[in-house]
Amino acid sequence: MPFALLGRSLLRCGARNDRFLRLHGGSAIWRCQCFSSENKVEENSPVTPMLKHLLMKIKSTGPITVAEYMREVLTNPVTGYYMHHDMLGEKGDFVTSPEISQMFGELIGIWFVSEWMASGKPNKFQLVELGPGRGSLTQDILRVFNQLDSLLSKCDISIHLVEISPKLSEIQALTLTEEKIKLIDSSPAYMQGVAKTGIPVFWYRDVSDVPLGYSFYLAHEFLDALPIHKFQKTEKGWRELLVDIDPETPGKLRFVLAPFATAASEAFIHEKESRDHVEVCPDAGIIIQKLAQNIEKNGGSALIVDYGHNGTKTDTFRGFCGHKLHDVLTAPGTADLTADVDFSYLQRMAQERVAALGPIKQQDFLKNMGIDIRLQVLLQNVKDVVTRRQLLQSYEMLMDLDKMGGRFNFFAFLPHHRLVASDKLKSHHSTPVAGFGELLWK
Numbered sequence: 001m002p003f004a005l006l007g008r009s010l011l012r013c014g015a016r017n018d019r020f021l022r023l024h025g026g027s028a029i030w031r032c033q034c035f036s037s038e039n040k041v042e043e044n045s046p047v048t049p050m051l052k053h054l055l056m057k058i059k060s061t062g063p064i065t066v067a068e069y070m071r072e073v074l075t076n077p078v079t080g081y082y083m084h085h086d087m088l089g090e091k092g093d094f095v096t097s098p099e100i101s102q103m104f105g106e107l108i109g110i111w112f113v114s115e116w117m118a119s120g121k122p123n124k125f126q127l128v129e130l131g132p133g134r135g136s137l138t139q140d141i142l143r144v145f146n147q148l149d150s151l152l153s154k155c156d157i158s159i160h161l162v163e164i165s166p167k168l169s170e171i172q173a174l175t176l177t178e179e180k181i182k183l184i185d186s187s188p189a190y191m192q193g194v195a196k197t198g199i200p201v202f203w204y205r206d207v208s209d210v211p212l213g214y215s216f217y218l219a220h221e222f223l224d225a226l227p228i229h230k231f232q233k234t235e236k237g238w239r240e241l242l243v244d245i246d247p248e249t250p251g252k253l254r255f256v257l258a259p260f261a262t263a264a265s266e267a268f269i270h271e272k273e274s275r276d277h278v279e280v281c282p283d284a285g286i287i288i289q290k291l292a293q294n295i296e297k298n299g300g301s302a303l304i305v306d307y308g309h310n311g312t313k314t315d316t317f318r319g320f321c322g323h324k325l326h327d328v329l330t331a332p333g334t335a336d337l338t339a340d341v342d343f344s345y346l347q348r349m350a351q352e353r354v355a356a357l358g359p360i361k362q363q364d365f366l367k368n369m370g371i372d373i374r375l376q377v378l379l380q381n382v383k384d385v386v387t388r389r390q391l392l393q394s395y396e397m398l399m400d401l402d403k404m405g406g407r408f409n410f411f412a413f414l415p416h417h418r419l420v421a422s423d424k425l426k427s428h429h430s431t432p433v434a435g436f437g438e439l440l441w442k
């Protein structure tokens, strides 16, 4: 079945209640606003349990790296930001594309099916989503798989979710499964269930626990939540930024520069670095190495969707709370912390085991995947004015260059052979991979 027919099969799916208007009628914040850790500390910063924990830690062992600060604040098992509450949507701190419209996940679902077809329809594949939030993206992808049942019915499909948060994994299970079974501790998966369409779903805390094999990896707004190290170029060489207690105000935190070069500043700065401030996310590098090794050996692909740059930006560390920007050192544990993804670093970490495509703007990817036609079909099937307006607003939020369409990027890793274009595609200056080149409907 050619790519265009895949899209047409999807057109038979109607509109679900689009999620957008539950989100502040369009004023909700998304996490790629320009902001940096240099913003002023708010007055009367509340003493949160996390702040108490960090003050104790720094008092006993000295200043900590920004990576350690971020890891504690976001994923500490007791008081970490991600661990015990739902931060997505109207009552949360920010919105994401899968929460805005079903069209987003549907087109990504089509992308994976088209990659599966292009690699000769293997009889088994697994979809691995990293940091699945509420499970909405996988839910929309599963609806596409179900719609394309005539094509996929003989394929053994399983879903693997890498999620550190007990609270969010509960929400994902409610979204995706009829019933779930908690597994015993010795199993690499900490939870298992069966999706409403009969596909098995497994949960893991770490990507290393996910079985190997032909895999489609998906990371939407995941890598930006992983801990970064921050480095500043000084007259004495590169120095790492640390988080310390402000001696003027003992209950407050501040950034300081390490007096000497650290192991991290020696190891992580690229020899050709020309910026004077650099953020490095080694955890993202380790994950990409694992994905690249598996794709090289067993096939599949990885789709990474996030805000980021190609090794050009400097200070992008920022926080969000209640749909507002938030100072990163204030009331730790109550706000999301994030930093832009460096796609050039990810590509270096893949070590040429796989080919990289992108980053390209979200607007271009979704357009190439046929979002305009999908929107028209949804609009044709909807008569009431409110739902039509919701659909148009969510389209605009996803596609506008000043909104998510311009701020988010799509980046893919694929086996090298997937980038060998046919003569027909070469004459159209297109790539053989859907989404990353103009759509050829014939």
Ligand SMILES: C[S@@+](CC[C@H](N)C(=O)[O-])C[C@H]1O[C@@H](n2cnc3c(N)ncnc32)[C@H](O)[C@@H]1O
Binding pocket: 074, 075, 082, 088, 096, 097, 098, 099, 130, 131, 132, 133, 134, 162, 163, 164, 165, 168, 205, 219, 220, 221, 222, 225, 226
């Ligand atoms: C910003 S949210 C994005 C959620 C979802 N992908 C979306 O776009 O709506 C980040 C997700 O990654 C999860 N997460 C953060 N750090 C993680 C880690 N170290 N390991 C596994 N999951 C993590 C969070 O719990 C959450 O599900």
